[in-house]
Amino acid sequence: xxxxxxxxxxxxxxxxxxxxxxxxxxxxxxxxxxxxxxxxxxxxxxxxxxxxxxxxxxxxxxxxxxxxxxxxxxxxxxxxxxxxxxxxxxxxxxxxxxxxxxxxxxxxxxxxxxxxxxxxxxxxxxxxxxxxxxxxxxxxxxxxxxxxxxxxxxxxxxxxxxxxxxxxxxxxxxxxxxxxxxxxxxxxxxxxxxxxxxxxxxxxxxxxxxxxxxxxxxxxxxxxxxxxxxxxxxxxxxxxxxxxxxxxxxxxxxxxxxxxxxxxxxxxxxxxxxxxxxxxxxxxxxxxxxxxxxxxxxxxxxxxxxxxxxxxxxxxxxxxxxxxxxxxxxxxxxxxxxxxxxxxxxxxxxxx
Amino acid sequence: xxxxxxxxxxxxxxxxxxxxxxxxxxxxxxxxxxxxxxxxxxxxxxxxxxxxxxxxxxxxxxxxxxxxxxxxxxxxxxxxxxxxxxxxxxxxxxxxxxxxxxxxxxxxxxxxxxxxxxxxxxxxxxxxxxxxxxxxxxxxxxxxxxxxxxxxxxxxxxxxxxxxxxxxxxxxxxxxxxxxxxxxxxxxxxxxxxxxxxxxxxxxxxxxxxxxxxxxxxxxxxxxxxxxxxxxxxxxxxxxxxxxxxxxxxxxxxxxxxxxxxxxxxxxxxxxxxxxxxxxxxxxxxxxxxxxxxxxxxxxxxxxxxxxxxxxxxxxxxxxxxxxxxxxxxxxxxxxxxxxxxxxxxxxxxxxxxxxxxxxxxxxxxxxxxxxxx
Numbered sequence: 001x002x003x004x005x006x007x008x009x010x011x012x013x014x015x016x017x018x019x020x021x022x023x024x025x026x027x028x029x030x031x032x033x034x035x036x037x038x039x040x041x042x043x044x045x046x047x048x049x050x051x052x053x054x055x056x057x058x059x060x061x062x063x064x065x066x067x068x069x070x071x072x073x074x075x076x077x078x079x080x081x082x083x084x085x086x087x088x089x090x091x092x093x094x095x096x097x098x099x100x101x102x103x104x105x106x107x108x109x110x111x112x113x114x115x116x117x118x119x120x121x122x123x124x125x126x127x128x129x130x131x132x133x134x135x136x137x138x139x140x141x142x143x144x145x146x147x148x149x150x151x152x153x154x155x156x157x158x159x160x161x162x163x164x165x166x167x168x169x170x171x172x173x174x175x176x177x178x179x180x181x182x183x184x185x186x187x188x189x190x191x192x193x194x195x196x197x198x199x200x201x202x203x204x205x206x207x208x209x210x211x212x213x214x215x216x217x218x219x220x221x222x223x224x225x226x227x228x229x230x231x232x233x234x235x236x237x238x239x240x241x242x243x244x245x246x247x248x249x250x251x252x253x254x255x256x257x258x259x260x261x262x263x264x265x266x267x268x269x270x271x272x273x274x275x276x277x278x279x280x281x282x283x284x285x286x287x288x289x290x291x292x293x294x295x296x297x298x299x300x301x302x303x304x305x306x307x308x309x310x311x312x313x314x315x316x317x318x319x320x321x322x323x324x325x326x327x328x329x330x331x332x333x334x335x336x337x338x339x340x341x342x343x344x345x346x347x348x349x350x351x352x
Numbered sequence: 353x354x355x356x357x358x359x360x361x362x363x364x365x366x367x368x369x370x371x372x373x374x375x376x377x378x379x380x381x382x383x384x385x386x387x388x389x390x391x392x393x394x395x396x397x398x399x400x401x402x403x404x405x406x407x408x409x410x411x412x413x414x415x416x417x418x419x420x421x422x423x424x425x426x427x428x429x430x431x432x433x434x435x436x437x438x439x440x441x442x443x444x445x446x447x448x449x450x451x452x453x454x455x456x457x458x459x460x461x462x463x464x465x466x467x468x469x470x471x472x473x474x475x476x477x478x479x480x481x482x483x484x485x486x487x488x489x490x491x492x493x494x495x496x497x498x499x500x501x502x503x504x505x506x507x508x509x510x511x512x513x514x515x516x517x518x519x520x521x522x523x524x525x526x527x528x529x530x531x532x533x534x535x536x537x538x539x540x541x542x543x544x545x546x547x548x549x550x551x552x553x554x555x556x557x558x559x560x561x562x563x564x565x566x567x568x569x570x571x572x573x574x575x576x577x578x579x580x581x582x583x584x585x586x587x588x589x590x591x592x593x594x595x596x597x598x599x600x601x602x603x604x605x606x607x608x609x610x611x612x613x614x615x616x617x618x619x620x621x622x623x624x625x626x627x628x629x630x631x632x633x634x635x636x637x638x639x640x641x642x643x644x645x646x647x648x649x650x651x652x653x654x655x656x657x658x659x660x661x662x663x664x665x666x667x668x669x670x671x672x673x674x675x676x677x678x679x680x681x682x683x684x685x686x687x688x689x690x691x692x693x694x695x696x697x698x699x700x701x702x703x704x705x706x707x708x709x710x711x712x713x714x715x716x717x718x719x720x721x722x723x724x725x726x
Contacts, residue, residue: 060558061596062598062603062604063602064602089528089532090529090532166525166528206520206521206555206558207521207524207525207528207559208521209521209522212519212520212521240558242554243554245551264598264602264603264604265603265604266603266605266606267599267603267604267606268605283602284602284603311601
């Protein structure tokens with residue numbers, strides 16, 4: 001899922017996923033899989049297959065899961081895909097105001113060569129005018145500018161539903177809302193009209209009343225997964241595994257079709273600066289643990305499982321594949337010694 | 353470090369963000385949490401009085417000590433108390449948290465449960481109800497700073513007491529609501545980590561933006577060992593403060609400091625180098641050992657190198673194609689003659705080499721061992 005475009009193994013059967021012209025947000029893959037974009041170009045090679053459950057393991061010390069969540073939600077709204085958003089805050093609608101807007105093409109011209117001002121008029125109007133992006137061909141995956149909030153017209157519409165899960169005593173209301181939402185996207189063998197997105201933020205957040213009902217939460221996830229399988233939608237759930245007991249944390253990880261985790265990195269760490277190039281621009285790490293393989297039995301071997309999260313010019317989310325993996329990156333466990341972010345004391349060995 | 357925590361609490365919150373929240377965490381191995389709490393409280397109070405902080409008032413929720421204790425403490429540390437009504441309010445959850453004393457009093461008796469009404473103390477009798485507690489805190493705060501954009505900060509004396517009465521979910525809800533309230537500038541609390549389950553500690557750390565852990569100076573902590581008695585005494589008044597700050601950009605700043613407590617006043621100093629366990633290398637353990645231990649260094653020095661001149665009469669015989677060993681020792685500079693010489697070896701075989709003519713130039717390749725001291 002996260003292969004770098006330059007390196008394609010000669011042994012892997014590469015497929016050219018064709019974008020559908022009628023529904024720009026969908027891409028058709030092999031074996032009848034249909035993909036929707038995650039909103040992060042570096043993470044998308046294909047995207048998330050419809051019918052899958054994506055889970056992101058949060059780090060209690062960093063808010064990076066919010067970046068992934070925001071991009072996922074914005075991408076859906078830009079493609080006019082209906083969205084159901086559940087959050088443990090009292091006012092989830094307020095979060096919609098922080099969703100990023102797609103960056104206009106102008107951004108590409110700022111990088112690289114600076115062209116003398118008078119030449120710009122020869123490039124034609126479409127490059128300068130971001131409005132044409134909307135009228136013309138829509139991209140499958142946009143670059144989002146985190147400093148620019150999403151325009152009003154994307155947010156107004158009947159297709160956004162917000163739920164607060166803080167005060168709900170149990171999960172039956174949430175389950176019912178999800179079921180109702182997913183009836184809009186039944187998976188028939190016929191034509192697909194549109195895809196839906198469900199985003200659940202910090203599912204086991206401690207301020208939610210159901211957060212100590214561990215069996216109820218896992219049973220909710222199981223029913224969500226079975227509902228999602230039968231519909232043309234993707235569910236994106238983030239959760240902090242440190243707040244769950246270890247056995248349940250494992251169970252949740254097994255529930256996921258696609259499993260990602262984000263980790264914080266220590267600040268002003270000279271050793272890490274020596275080990276990783278580009279440390280100063282990094283704000284965190286992203287690990288890909290599992291990729292959804294629906295409709296196929298072919299295992300996927302990723303080129304890279306660890307990415308560094310960077311914010312270019314504090315606006316654009318960029319993931320860079322780390323060639324020299326930091327300690328314990330491949331095992332996916334808590335990172336490093338007690339001096340590091342997650343506080344566990346395990347150090348790995350470099351394989352030569 | 354205590355300074356940076358105090359600064360973060362003093363600077364408060366930016367618009368649109370959650371208020372900074374500090375957890376002070378200690379355990380039986382190093383039970384100085386309360387000293388650190390009072391230190392932070394004193395620093396914040398003096399900042400409020402001096403007008404340096406974002407908040408204009410402080411609401412102290414007192415569970416484990418009586419309000420008069422805090423008043424005395426602040427007086428001792430030079431904080432202006434008579435005018436305290438303007439900047440501090442204490443929510444007294446210590447005297448009668450569950451309202452039992454009130455029920456014991458027979459009607460008709462005028463019993464004054466609290467005589468500290470003059471110093472801005474409000475009695476709370478329903479600590480089980482988190483919503484009520486939240487609204488009392490907000491009310492007291494508004495009473496201090498009024499409506500509007502002015503903020504106040506909140507200090508909770510002991511979270512352990514609240515958790516005895518209410519579930520962790522409701523306590524997390526209380527903290528979350530305080531952090532998102534428009535008028536709260538910062539919030540901090542003390543927690544004794546061994547009084548409850550790990551999950552509770554994990555939840556408190558999740559909800560806070562700064563975690564200050566108090567640990568003993570040496571890792572072994574409290575062990576009732578006869579030989580180590582001096583060690584435990586050493587730990588008695590000293591300790592280590594480990595701070596993890598969650599920064600806005602998503603990175604975590606880790607800092608540590610030593611402290612010692614003298615006559616209930618705590619003093620912070622930077623960590624002495626022998627105790628800097630934190631600076632242990634994060635580089636991965638390589639399978640090849642690139643460092644030498646001391647024994648290995650000594651052994652290495654003892655190895656006799658084959659071409660080395662040992663500096664005493666016993667010399668190592670080396671065959672050299674152009675000159676004998678004896679001659680090379682006596683000569684002052686590198687001289688290469690074309691004469692062949694028989695080598696006086698130490699009895700092993702000898703090779704006799706005859707050059708074709710004396711006019712021949714010496715071997716074109718220079719003796720590479722010319723500069724060796726053989």
